Amino acid sequence: MRIIIDAMGGDNAPGEIVKGAVRARRELGVDITLVGREAEVRQCLAAENCEDIEVVNATEVITMEDDPSTATRRKKDASMTVALNLLRDGKGDAMVSAGSTGALLTGATLIVKRIRGIRRAALAPVLPAGEHGVLLIDCGANVECSSEYLLQFAYMGSFYAKTVMGAENPRVGLVNVGTEDTKGGAMQHETFALLKKAGEEGRINFVGNIEGSDVFGGKVEVAVCDGFTGNVLLKGCEGVIKFMMHALKDVFYKSTKNKLAALALKKDFTLMKDTLDVNKVGGTALLGISKPVCKAHGSSNAESLFATVRQAKHVVDSNIIGQIKENIDYMRIGSSGDAEA
């Protein structure tokens, strides 16, 4: 299996990206193609004593200043663009980038294309909760959603939870303002009916509406949401974690007595903190794209990049894309034709 990596994406590229890629090759047994400014990338490889990794030269870099909706079209020789082209052309099995989320999403849609019949690709990170974690789908790819998009997110999320997260019969919940069937607006009502029907047909394990507090409560493995709400929820939760970590730090440093006590707790506290650390849990799969594309966190270090390559390997191994293709007829409503970009 070969993983194509955008070596220039993210805040710590190319150094940390190359470091994570080298570790992934050693520990996961995958072949790696690094895409980026060849001289820079080779220098990083030399620093890691690993000079036999394939490098494909790309002279440009997509930055946070580039308009995401046009970045890969304007910068044809950017590392991200070239990496996506390699994936499309079958030169690897999956692509990983820590670059601009918006540019990656648009680029993957335009270059690699969506799975036939899938209306929109979704960003679906796995958050810590329960035994398997919870997949929050969508988290910002689509700020305005139709009920059909959400139906597709539910199916794709369910396949992902089963094959990649290892949940036997993943519970799917619709994020809403209450658990009663009638909660929410028109979009939630329509989606509820579609998910309920899919549940009754035994295609997904729909458990009904869930509240924001249930996302972290271990009540479901898949939380289905429009991208606007999902994005605000995800970032809000990140903000709360940060806020609490600061508050805890203040407690730990308040006095000598507290400092000594904190020292005794340090090991276990760090283990707990790690479960909440984006750098440890891997990246976000772009579900709905016709080949595996995974987004690593923009602030990825080597460890985070490694975790995202491991995730990409799981996505390839799981054949989730095959599963989506096989079930696409159940995932569409109406007959408004194909949605390929």
Added chain:
Amino acid sequence: MRIIIDAMGGDNAPGEIVKGAVRARRELGVDITLVGREAEVRQCLAAENCEDIEVVNATEVITMEDDPSTATRRKKDASMTVALNLLRDGKGDAMVSAGSTGALLTGATLIVKRIRGIRRAALAPVLPAGEHGVLLIDCGANVECSSEYLLQFAYMGSFYAKTVMGAENPRVGLVNVGTEDTKGGAMQHETFALLKKAGEEGRINFVGNIEGSDVFGGKVEVAVCDGFTGNVLLKGCEGVIKFMMHALKDVFYKSTKNKLAALALKKDFTLMKDTLDVNKVGGTALLGISKPVCKAHGSSNAESLFATVRQAKHVVDSNIIGQIKENIDYMRIGSSGDAEA
């Protein structure tokens, strides 16, 4: 000043409600009217050695099983309905209830009415962040919002932050999926333009779009949001806090060494926990109603009820309703007439 209290609302009524009311009278110097089943309420008052508080009898109770949209119309003699009628009739200056949020919102709108020109009342809790806290408006009163609603939320939130929270020049942010001006869907774009204009005219201090993570980041005093997203965000944050508290507890109880260390931290840790405790910070004002109505948490104990009465007193003292009335012309767009229910 007289505060009318629904003595039968919430999980711990009437015992804890009466206890909190007695404390409020003693410590805040306000007059109290308790509304509920007179015999039960008087028994609670006797237990508190405080039998000279005014009690108005109401034979029914609105429960979580009642349809919120019709509860106060169907149960004319419910404690909540009678309390709202007393407020409308000028028998008190503010009303407090720990009962069903939906029923209170509908009841307040139907009985007390909205301020003339205000399209929708909003639920606006204050969350811990920065120096003054942050008002998240709306948190679930309105699952589907227009840009005009959000403009009104921004004004009302700004007045509240200034007069009740004590923020000199409260910063108002629009919750969105990114900080760039162009982020979000059509509703956010329209709202952004309205808030920007209000900011340029010097009527509010609009600082632009904010992300979910900024809500707890101390970046603004007022976070403006549709009620669907606000509700999911608020409950999601509550879920994360609960999740982290559990994880911390696991760390604290893991070993004898950890238990001893946790014991040393206990006092300061409890203080920190209190800042995140809904029972300590008071309730949620229903902004847009023509007289002060405050919702205490459904699981309110005496302390939480007391904090909500204190908040109601601040709302009366601040004359925020007068401020909203004075500025109503700036808070409306178009000329689609009055929005009274």
